[in-house]
Amino acid sequence: GQQVMQIPQYQHVQEGEDFTTYCNSSTTLSNIQWYKQRPGGHPVFLIQLVKSGEVKKQKRLTFQFGEAKKNSSLHITATQTTDVGTYFCAGRRSQGNLIFGKGTKLSVKP
Amino acid sequence: EAEVAQSPRYKITEKSQAVAFWCDPISGHATLYWYRQILGQGPELLVQFQDESVVDDSQLPKDRFSAERLKGVDSTLKIQPAELGDSAMYLCASSLVGRGTYEQYFGPGTRLTVT
Numbered sequence: 001g002q003q004v005m006q007i008p009q010y011q012h013v014q015e016g017e018d019f020t021t022y023c024n025s026s027t028t029l030s031n032i033q034w035y036k037q038r039p040g041g042h043p044v045f046l047i048q049l050v051k052s053g054e055v056k057k058q059k060r061l062t063f064q065f066g067e068a069k070k071n072s073s074l075h076i077t078a079t080q081t082t083d084v085g086t087y088f089c090a091g092r093r094s095q096g097n098l099i100f101g102k103g104t105k106l107s108v109k110p
Numbered sequence: 111e112a113e114v115a116q117s118p119r120y121k122i123t124e125k126s127q128a129v130a131f132w133c134d135p136i137s138g139h140a141t142l143y144w145y146r147q148i149l150g151q152g153p154e155l156l157v158q159f160q161d162e163s164v165v166d167d168s169q170l171p172k173d174r175f176s177a178e179r180l181k182g183v184d185s186t187l188k189i190q191p192a193e194l195g196d197s198a199m200y201l202c203a204s205s206l207v208g209r210g211t212y213e214q215y216f217g218p219g220t221r222l223t224v225t
Contacts, residue, residue: 006152033213042201043153045213088152097166098214100152 006101023089114217128190135204
């Protein structure tokens with residue numbers, strides 16, 4: 001079945017360093033969403049990408065959707081301790097169900 | 111700001127017992143989802159409702175799990191009998207179908223421990 005692979009599984013950075021997580025699908029996605037889950041919390045929607053090659057920015061966060069609509073990335077510039085959590089990508093199949101990746105757990109050392 | 115409500119927040123039960131979780135989605139959200147999240151993994155869809163109808167329950171272990179949304183508003187997920195491997199976080203989410211985005215709003219979850 002369709003899978004959404006996410007790497008790395010863990011990332012430890014020093015505060016101020018950049019961070020990137022990558023998401024890859026075995027099949028073309030209609031769109032992709034990104035969620036953040038703080039420790040002990042629940043997933044919170046960050047953004048949705050729909051168009052091939054789309055790039056969206058939210059302050060220090062930059063999201064990209066690949067040209068083939070099979071991969072995506074989230075880049076955080078100059079991480080802060082408030083960025084700590086697990087970042088999930090979720091690809092939507094044409095039938096409308098989201099497939100979540102396993103997430104990248106980010107820890108930030110002050 | 112409207113939120114998805116879930117109860118209980120924590121549940122400890124012995125294997126072979128029955129458990130039930132409740133979810134109240136954001137008012138006006140026609141689509142409701144139940145997910146299971148094992149520690150260190152992403153959420154896995156168990157069942158999706160559109161109003162009161164099930165639109166996807168392909169990953170729901172139907173021999174022991176059941177879900178209903180009788181009036182198309184709140185929903186209940188039941189496990190009977192519970193097994194040790196059911197220990198996980200059970201998340202409910204809702205979304206407003208028909209808009210351009212299908213962002214899902216998650217509730218706080220019910221953490222189930224089966225002993």
